[in-house]
Amino acid sequence: MHWVGNGFPVRSVFDYNGLGRELSPFLLLDYAAPYPFPPGNEKRGVGAHPHKGFETVTVAYQGELEHRDSSGGGGKIGAGDVQWMTAGKGIVHEEFHSSEFTKQGGTLQMVQLWVNLRAKDKSAPPGYQTLLKDQIPNVALPQNAGVVRVIAGEYAGHNGPAKTFTPINLWDVNLRAGAVVELPLPDGHTTALLVLSGKVMLGAEREAGEGDLPIFSRAGNGIALKATTDAKLLVMGGEPIAEPVVGQGPFVMNSRAEIQQAFEDYQLGRMGELA
Numbered sequence: 001m002h003w004v005g006n007g008f009p010v011r012s013v014f015d016y017n018g019l020g021r022e023l024s025p026f027l028l029l030d031y032a033a034p035y036p037f038p039p040g041n042e043k044r045g046v047g048a049h050p051h052k053g054f055e056t057v058t059v060a061y062q063g064e065l066e067h068r069d070s071s072g073g074g075g076k077i078g079a080g081d082v083q084w085m086t087a088g089k090g091i092v093h094e095e096f097h098s099s100e101f102t103k104q105g106g107t108l109q110m111v112q113l114w115v116n117l118r119a120k121d122k123s124a125p126p127g128y129q130t131l132l133k134d135q136i137p138n139v140a141l142p143q144n145a146g147v148v149r150v151i152a153g154e155y156a157g158h159n160g161p162a163k164t165f166t167p168i169n170l171w172d173v174n175l176r177a178g179a180v181v182e183l184p185l186p187d188g189h190t191t192a193l194l195v196l197s198g199k200v201m202l203g204a205e206r207e208a209g210e211g212d213l214p215i216f217s218r219a220g221n222g223i224a225l226k227a228t229t230d231a232k233l234l235v236m237g238g239e240p241i242a243e244p245v246v247g248q249g250p251f252v253m254n255s256r257a258e259i260q261q262a263f264e265d266y267q268l269g270r271m272g273e274l275a
Contacts, residue, residue, distance in 0.1 A: 001033075007044035007097050008110075009035045013194060013213050016114070016247040023190050023215070024240040025166045027054055027252055028114040031194060031211070034062060037097070039105035045096030048274050050266045051087035053122045053252040055115040057162075057170065058083040059151070059234065061196070063108035064101040069093035070272030073128025080133030082151055084162050088117070088124035090262065090271035111194065111234055113170075116241050119254050121165045126272075135161045145179035146227070148172070153237070155183075169237040175200065175227035184222040185237045191216040191223060198231030 001011050010030040014020050020027045037044065045065070058065065060077045067083050068074040070092040077083055078098075085093065097108070117124065131151065137158040139148045148155045152162035153169030160170065169185060175198070185191050192215045199209045202225065208214045216223050218240070225233075244254045251262040265271055 004030070005044070005046035006042075007046065008032055008108075010112070011211070013211075016245055016252055020114075021245060023192060024242075024245070025116040025168070025238045026113060026190065026192070026236055027116050027245070027247070028112075029194065029213075030112045032108060032110045033211070034107050034109040036107050037063075037102075037105050040102055042102075043096050044102055046094060048092050048094045049250060050090060050092050050271050051085075051250045052090040052262045052265070052271070053258075054087055054117050055165070056083075056085045056087065057113040057115060058085075058095070059111045059113075059172070061109040061111075063106060063110065064098040065095060065110070066098045067093060067095050067128070068274060069126065069128060070274055071126040071128060073126070075128070075130035077130065077132075080136070082131040082136070082162070084129040084131060086117075086124060086127040086165075088122065088126045090265055091126035092266075092271050092273055094274060113236065114252070115164070115166065115168065115238070116245065116252060117165055118241055119243055122253060124165070129162060131161050141175075141179070141181055143179075144176070145181050146173065146175040148183075149174075166241065167239040169235065171235040173233040173235050175225070175231045175233070177227055177229050179227045180225070182222050182224045183235065186239070187221050188218050188239070189237045190218060190240050191235075191237045193223075193236065194234040196232040196234060198227065198229040200231050200233065201226040201228055
């Protein structure tokens with residue numbers, strides 16, 4: 001575990017210099033496991049910083065966060081809500097615990113996922129989506145096995161509210177102990193899941209528990225799971241982007257020259273500023 005700012009105690013499950021190179025279009029996954037914060041007055045989070053060339057997706061499970069960026073985007077999310085920020089050609093943003101959560105204290109649990117953009121979309125205008133819990137469909141699994149929450153993509157005819165550049169399925173999946181499920185996902189797509197709690201069997205012998213990241217073959221039309229306990233999962237599936245990945249700090253581009261240009265753009269104020 002390491003701290004991002006003074007508000008986010010996270011474990012980097014993967015990043016763009018390591019496993020993220022095999023998990024296109026996903027670049028990085030930070031997981032903040034449940035962490036208790038006492039009541040306080042000091043702002044907790046991360047101050048103004050830039051991004052370029054990808055999208056950040058923040059899923060809140062416990063706690064409350066506030067976002068503000070140089071595109072004019074911003075909002076507050078709590079348990080069950082999602083922030084989807086497109087950095088595109090460059091953005092400056094900040095993310096803090098909400099003032100109310102800071103004063104009251106409580107448990108924070110969240111995931112932040114970085115999703116790559118194709119070269120043609122890295123120059124897209126920055127954007128921001130607040131996806132509230134009530135906007136995200138909950139779809140019952142067959143045989144009372146649990147529920148799929150469709151943040152992005154589609155499950156059983158239900159579409160998630162997120163607008164994405166690359167075809168992506170991002171689902172919260174809650175399984176009941178003993179449930180056996182098959183989740184349909186497109187052939188050829190990258191598929192992985194993060195176990196948030198509980199345990200699941202992958203095939204006859206492989207078991208995954210809290211904090212594990214099972215990665216599946218791109219061949220086939222879905223994945224099969226059996227819950228050995230009640231389990232909560234974040235399922236990620238996406239169409240791979242067959243382009244070079246060159247990342248440094250908050251920027252992910254296709255070449256070293258583009259990274260240098262990104263730093264120059266930020267230093268010259270071309271990514272805007274927070275009012």
